Amino acid sequence: MNEIENRNPDPLTKNVIFMSAIDDVINATRANSVWPLTFGLACCAIEMMATGAAKYDLDRFGSGPFRGTPRQSDLMIVAGTVTHKMAPRVKRLYDQMPEPKYVIAMGGCVIRGGPYVKHGYHVVKGVDLLIPVDVYIPGCPPRPEALLEGLFKVQKLMKREKILDRTRRTTKPEVYQPV
Amino acid sequence: MARLEIGQIIAVIKEKLPEAVVEEILDGVDPFVVVKAEQWGETAQLCRDDSRLGFDLLSCISGVDYPEREEGPEIEVIYHLDSTVNHHGITIKVKLPRSDPRVASVEEIWRTADWHERETYDLVGVIFEGHHNLVRILCAEDWVGHPLRKDYEPPDSFHGIKNVIY
Numbered sequence: 001m002n003e004i005e006n007r008n009p010d011p012l013t014k015n016v017i018f019m020s021a022i023d024d025v026i027n028a029t030r031a032n033s034v035w036p037l038t039f040g041l042a043c044c045a046i047e048m049m050a051t052g053a054a055k056y057d058l059d060r061f062g063s064g065p066f067r068g069t070p071r072q073s074d075l076m077i078v079a080g081t082v083t084h085k086m087a088p089r090v091k092r093l094y095d096q097m098p099e100p101k102y103v104i105a106m107g108g109c110v111i112r113g114g115p116y117v118k119h120g121y122h123v124v125k126g127v128d129l130l131i132p133v134d135v136y137i138p139g140c141p142p143r144p145e146a147l148l149e150g151l152f153k154v155q156k157l158m159k160r161e162k163i164l165d166r167t168r169r170t171t172k173p174e175v176y177q178p179v
Numbered sequence: 180m181a182r183l184e185i186g187q188i189i190a191v192i193k194e195k196l197p198e199a200v201v202e203e204i205l206d207g208v209d210p211f212v213v214v215k216a217e218q219w220g221e222t223a224q225l226c227r228d229d230s231r232l233g234f235d236l237l238s239c240i241s242g243v244d245y246p247e248r249e250e251g252p253e254i255e256v257i258y259h260l261d262s263t264v265n266h267h268g269i270t271i272k273v274k275l276p277r278s279d280p281r282v283a284s285v286e287e288i289w290r291t292a293d294w295h296e297r298e299t300y301d302l303v304g305v306i307f308e309g310h311h312n313l314v315r316i317l318c319a320e321d322w323v324g325h326p327l328r329k330d331y332e333p334p335d336s337f338h339g340i341k342n343v344i345y
Contacts, residue, residue: 084319084322084337084340085317085318087338088338113344117344121333122326124342125344129340
């Protein structure tokens with residue numbers, strides 16, 4: 001009997017050793033404490049705020065502390081129209097986030113330009129021209145339930161992560177270099 | 180002072196600057212006068228400083244592109260003035276040649292004009308002479324062209340980002 005076992009007074013768990021794949025442990029912690037970046041570009045951000053507020057309550061699902069800096073975030077919810085003027089800023093925020101990082105494209109504008117697809121000279125026709133996107137949520141804007149569903153999809157992706165596999169991020173080439 | 184009807188407002192302007200008003204259209208929903216571009220600076224000063232007019236609020240500046248006018252291609256700049264003291268308002272238009280649209284800045288008269296003139300410059304391309312910082316306000320700093328001109332063609336790509344999907 002070593003020192004640790006002596007300190008445990010519970011006879012049932014006294015001699016039990018808990019074993020699990022390290023991936024599962026890390027992924028479970030990661031998927032249940034998703035920290036999104038505080039980041040809203042247009043009207044979709046209103047729905048994102050509603051998702052975080054009391055009625056839809058993002059915190060129930062192991063997410064919610066919207067961080068004020070990309071360095072503390074692992075999820076970027078691109079909520080709203082990405083303009084050409086904003087594009088370098090979005091790209092820079094994404095680059096500042098630590099790996100592994102995930103991106104949700106929320107709403108029609110972010111997916112393919114939405115209503116601006118033909119005549120919107122100032123709109124980037126899809127944020128995936130700038131940064132790799134994991135989950136697309138259509139809608140104009142999507143309802144909070146849709147954003148929650150998108151978050152679950154991201155959590156599923158997180159649970160598939162392998163700690164030694166660093167290739168998933170690099171499958172999509174960087175297409176855009178800001179000036 | 181008292182509230183003036185549109186005709187009385189025009190009369191006050193004509194009294195001080197007889198040459199300035201070149202056209203009056205008073206039968207529409209939004210009656211307006213057209214002021215000579217060269218005299219717009221003086222007219223604006225008069226509109227604010229004359230106590231009978233008392234236009235202390237510049238509500239809006241707009242620019243409209245008319246490439247196919249009979250008089251030749253024109254750009255109109257439209258000023259909506261209001262008086263919070265006398266409770267009346269007026270719409271003033273200034274017509275500029277499309278090839279070289281230049282008009283005096285009224286930024287010194289109404290501070291509101293600062294950003295409004297920058298927006299009109301950005302989207303329609305009107306040069307406001309005397310503005311202290313006439314740079315783009317909405318489009319990216321190095322954007323080419325003025326998007327709300329009728330003959331504007333958007334770029335195929337901007338800084339390597341494809342702009343045309345279909």
